[in-house]
Amino acid sequence: MPKKTKTKTIGRVAKNPGYNHKTIEKKWQKIWEEQGTFRADDGSLKPKFYGLDMFPYPSAYGLHVGHFKGYTLSDVVAKRKMMEGYEVLRPIGFDSFGLPAENFAIKTGIHPAAATKKAIENIRRQFKAAGLGYDWSREVIASSPDYYRWTQWMFLQLYKNGLAYRKKAPVNFCPSCKTVLANEQVVEGKCERCGSGVSKKLLEQWFFKITDYAERLLEGLELIDWPEKIKTIQRNWIGKSYGTDIQFSFFTGIKEEDDKKLEVFTTRVDTLFGCTYVVIAPEHPILEKLKPLVSNWEEAASYMAGALSKTEIERSAEDREKTGVELRGVRVVNPVNNKDLPVFIADYVLMDYGTGAVMAVPAHDQRDFLFAKKHGLPIIEVVKPKNGETTLPERAFEEYGVLQNSEVFSGLTSEAGAADIAKYLAKRGQGKTTIHYRLRDWLISRQRYWGAPIPMVKCVKCGWQPVEDRDLPVLLPRIKDFKPTSDGKSPLARSKAFVKTVCPKCGGKAERETETMDTFVCSSWYYFRYTDPKNKAVFASPELISKWLPVDLYVGGVEHAVLHLLYSRFFTKALKDFGYVEIDEPFSKLYSQGLIYYQGAKMSKSKGNVISPDSIVVQYGADTLRLYELFMGPMDQASEWSDNGVAGVYRFLHKTWHLRYKVSDSIEDSVGITKILHKTIKKVSEDLDHFRTNTAISALMILANELDRQLAVSKESYLKFIIMLAPMAPHLGEELWQSFGGTSSIFKNKWPVYDENLIKDEMASFVIQVNGKTRGKIEMKTGISEEEAKGLAKNSEIAHKWIAGKEIAKTIYVPGKLINFVTQL
RNA sequence: GCCUGGGUGGUGGAACUGGUAUACACGAGGGACUUAAAAUCCCUUGAGAGCGAUCUCGUGUGGGUUCGAGUCCCACCCCAGGCACCA
Numbered sequence: 042m043p044k045k046t047k048t049k050t051i052g053r054v055a056k057n058p059g060y061n062h063k064t065i066e067k068k069w070q071k072i073w074e075e076q077g078t079f080r081a082d083d084g085s086l087k088p089k090f091y092g093l094d095m096f097p098y099p100s101a102y103g104l105h106v107g108h109f110k111g112y113t114l115s116d117v118v119a120k121r122k123m124m125e126g127y128e129v130l131r132p133i134g135f136d137s138f139g140l141p142a143e144n145f146a147i148k149t150g151i152h153p154a155a156a157t158k159k160a161i162e163n164i165r166r167q168f169k170a171a172g173l174g175y176d177w178s179r180e181v182i183a184s185s186p187d188y189y190r191w192t193q194w195m196f197l198q199l200y201k202n203g204l205a206y207r208k209k210a211p212v213n214f215c216p217s218c219k220t221v222l223a224n225e226q227v228v229e230g231k232c233e234r235c236g237s238g239v240s241k242k243l244l245e246q247w248f249f250k251i252t253d254y255a256e257r258l259l260e261g262l263e264l265i266d267w268p269e270k271i272k273t274i275q276r277n278w279i280g281k282s283y284g285t286d287i288q289f290s291f292f293t294g295i296k297e298e299d300d301k302k303l304e305v306f307t308t309r310v311d312t313l314f315g316c317t318y319v320v321i322a323p324e325h326p327i328l329e330k331l332k333p334l335v336s337n338w339e340e341a342a343s344y345m346a347g348a349l350s351k352t353e354i355e356r357s358a359e360d361r362e363k364t365g366v367e368l369r370g371v372r373v374v375n376p377v378n379n380k381d382l383p384v385f386i387a388d389y390v391l392m393d394y395g396t397g398a399v400m401a402v403p404a405h406d407q408r409d410f411l412f413a414k415k416h417g418l419p420i421i422e423v424v425k426p427k428n429g430e431t432t433l434p435e436r437a438f439e440e441y442g443v444l445q446n447s448e449v450f451s452g453l454t455s456e457a458g459a460a461d462i463a464k465y466l467a468k469r470g471q472g473k474t475t476i477h478y479r480l481r482d483w484l485i486s487r488q489r490y491w492g493a494p495i496p497m498v499k500c501v502k503c504g505w506q507p508v509e510d511r512d513l514p515v516l517l518p519r520i521k522d523f524k525p526t527s528d529g530k531s532p533l534a535r536s537k538a539f540v541k542t543v544c545p546k547c548g549g550k551a552e553r554e555t556e557t558m559d560t561f562v563c564s565s566w567y568y569f570r571y572t573d574p575k576n577k578a579v580f581a582s583p584e585l586i587s588k589w590l591p592v593d594l595y596v597g598g599v600e601h602a603v604l605h606l607l608y609s610r611f612f613t614k615a616l617k618d619f620g621y622v623e624i625d626e627p628f629s630k631l632y633s634q635g636l637i638y639y640q641g642a643k644m645s646k647s648k649g650n651v652i653s654p655d656s657i658v659v660q661y662g663a664d665t666l667r668l669y670e671l672f673m674g675p676m677d678q679a680s681e682w683s684d685n686g687v688a689g690v691y692r693f694l695h696k697t698w699h700l701r702y703k704v705s706d707s708i709e710d711s712v713g714i715t716k717i718l719h720k721t722i723k724k725v726s727e728d729l730d731h732f733r734t735n736t737a738i739s740a741l742m743i744l745a746n747e748l749d750r751q752l753a754v755s756k757e758s759y760l761k762f763i764i765m766l767a768p769m770a771p772h773l774g775e776e777l778w779q780s781f782g783g784t785s786s787i788f789k790n791k792w793p794v795y796d797e798n799l800i801k802d803e804m805a806s807f808v809i810q811v812n813g814k815t816r817g818k819i820e821m822k823t824g825i826s827e828e829e830a831k832g833l834a835k836n837s838e839i840a841h842k843w844i845a846g847k848e849i850a851k852t853i854y855v856p857g858k859l860i861n862f863v864t865q866l
Numbered sequence: 867g868c869c870u871g872g873g874u875g876g877u878g879g880a881a882c883u884g885g886u887a888u889a890c891a892c893g894a895g896g897g898a899c900u901u902a903a904a905a906u907c908c909c910u911u912g913a914g915a916g917c918g919a920u921c922u923c924g925u926g927u928g929g930g931u932u933c934g935a936g937u938c939c940c941a942c943c944c945c946a947g948g949c950a951c952c953a
Binding site for chain 1: 869870871872877878879880885886889890891892893906932933934946947948949950951952953
């Protein structure tokens with residue numbers, strides 16, 4: 042194929058050099074790096090802006106264009122903040138511990154440390170090639186000992202303050218990843234990472250007491266500027282319920298005083314008279330104590346074992362089939378009417394919510410209803426609808442209503458009845474109003490290799506002991522056989538050199554904890570480290586933390602709504618309580634970018650529909666990649682990638698480039714051009730304030746088209762246009778800025794300001810409507826009086842044609858916009 | 867089932883607190899330049915009727931409020947996401 046010229050001849054003026062993204066992008070990336078253009082100055086006196094992207098996970102497969110949407114947005118905001126006089130902190134690092142790296146290593150046989158290092162290098166290259174203005178001098182890598190030393194320190198702080206503890210409990214276990222998982226990592230009964238069905242295992246594990254912060258985590262949401270959607274997800278996850286704890290006493294045979302009572306939780310005390318049995322979760326510890334009384338213990342024990350062995354999916358896939366076993370020989374008393382009631386164990390009652398036991402009211406709870414039907418238990422209706430018909434006997438009636446069959450409380454409304462029954466119970470010491478949360482403590486132990494070792498030691502004499510701060514970090518040993526096993530033991534247990542240690546307290550023989558921490562622990566505090574990444578004495582100096590935090594803008598995906606975003610808030614609150622930080626919430630403003638779809642599906646490696654930014658950068662350049670992602674549609678909505686759309690913004694950048702040849706020092710712009718320029722400055726400034734990058738770009742395109750129609754363009758107008766474009770297309774911005782005499786980075790320059798007086802229109806076209814239908818328009822002065830405007834409109838041809846003899850009953854006048862004649866009423 | 871978002875041309879999407887629906891871009895069609903192609907530039911592009919100026923219809927569906935509704939209210943349908951035996 043014959044190639045005529047080396048320079049591309051895109052654009053009209055072939056003799057002038059064309060837009061060559063390859064040379065200018067490389068050139069500016071080098072300059073930025075050498076000059077430290079985007080490095081934050083801790084000593085600056087300017088107002089601060091901390092713009093942060095969610096800690097990226099260094100995938101071995103690199104990032105696809107979908108990942109760049111958020112990064113580009115925050116980059117635009119940060120660059121514009123620089124131009125508005127802020128000292129901008131925009132750090133980056135890598136959340137490099139965790140399951141995917143390890144699973145990749147297992148698959149390929151490459152050690153996770155080596156695989157991670159390579160993945161980081163690749164992504165670092167991708168970031169730089171996209172022109173993202175990170176302060177690389179602050180890079181933080183979670184799997185490096187300098188970092189995880191402080192992750193371990195965080196653990197110890199939580200431990201010393203009673204927020205890290207060990208307990209034996211049924212926990213989620215992924216048979217494929219061969220490790221336990223936090224509640225938040227189980228999605229619809231499946232492992233968040235690999236999709237395998239999760240089962241329950243009774244294990245002793247480390248937990249963080251996030252439940253102590255349930256209320257504060259809920260309250261804090263009121264004060265932060267986050268998408269309502271994410272706040273709602275967190276509220277639901279925390280799940281606050283007001284209700285009553287009620288004591289049912291056992292009839293006979295129990296020795297210890299404390300165990301004579303069974304406590305249940307209900308949100309519907311008003312239905313207490315309708316209780317016909319009680320149900321205990323199969324994992325409930327009280328069952329051991331009831332054992333001597335139970336005549337069918339074998340049956341019960343086998344049910345208990347069965348419930349535990351089921352996977353989450355099995356437990357819910359049975360489609361609400363309510364199984365259970367009656368504990369024969371055990372009876373309880375309903376405290377309000379002394380009725381003697383049977384006791385069941387059933388797995389529809391969950392051990393880790395409420396008290397692990399419920400009072401069953403089949404008439405007014407659908408689950409209890411199904412169970413009662415199946416087991417032939419009585420159904421007593423105690424709530425009648427206030428108006429309308431009850432859903433009984435087809436299904437439970439779950440609404441509020443008026444009480445009946447409730448002795449002295451009959452006739453009261455549910456609301457009043459609930460209050461009175463609760464008061465009655467409280468007076469007799471048989472119940473109290475309480476609050477329960479759905480939030481569970483955060484299980485952080487992992488039986489995996491690639492994580493930060495938990496800095497605890499088990500001494501034969503002294504039990505669990507924390508590693509001394511001065512002995513941190515507990516280094517992750519480099520072992521060859523890092524594969525997980527199904528025995529519930531961590532791969533680290535196989536390293537004798539690692540396990541064997543001495544007790545920090547007594548100096549005697551001791552063994553190290555071999556489990557590692559959930560990666561979400563690493564990412565719960567990294568935003569503090571960025572302020573002071575090299576500090577060896579503390580995780581970050583208090584001065585720098587208070588200088589930079591909270592994060593002013595945090596950009597990332599919604600998928601972390603109950604994981605990272607909840608955990609980080611918990612960490613910040615805990616660190617505040619320990620006296621290390623002064624803030625209560627780490628991220629003042631959160632923005633979640635929408636996903637990018639391609640070929641009708643979410644872009645993902647497994648679906649094989651990923652587009653690499655690398656190929657776009659080579660073909661069109663980083664500025665085109667950035668601009669297209671910003672132009673696709675509203676930032677917070679999902680949108681479909683279009684190859685043709687990319688070419689479209691590329692054309693716009695060419696046009697922008699070629700406009701430089703129309704720039705003249707000697708001309709002054711027409712009033713019309715000046716007006717459009719100032720309108721554009723207003724529009725782009727406001728749009729960017731609200732992250733409406735798509736309409737901001739559209740406004741810049743309109744301006745460019747308008748400038749292109751002129752024979753010549755003033756340097757001043759052109760440069761204002763370039764400054765506005767620069768945060769989005771930084772390489773092109775810098776290059777053009779420099780070619781017109783700019784000596785320092787365009788980002789050290791001021792963002793343009795519009796003049797309200799120059800925007801005002803002298804003339805406006807008034808829409809003429811008749812009976813609300815648009816019939817035409819008339820040009821009139823904007824300052825025209827109502828009378829005059831109406832008169833002009835009335836005498837217009839349009840009005841004559843459509844009114845034609847009919848009487849005008851009413852005239853609607855909207856200044857500067859519209860006149861509507863109403864002929865009939 | 868419950869809780870969020872969202873349904874606008876062939877496509878991605880504009881439309882401020884109710885006031886010219888479809889900005890900007892893509893695609894498509896036509897033309898210019900070219901031996902030709904690419905690139906670039908110009909014109910057309912919601913549907914229907916008409917030679918035409920124009921007219922009628924049109925923002926998921928059906929109602930309502932209003933001089934006027936993509937925008938507000940009611941009912942419903944569809945799509946995406948979140949939660950889901952939480953007592």
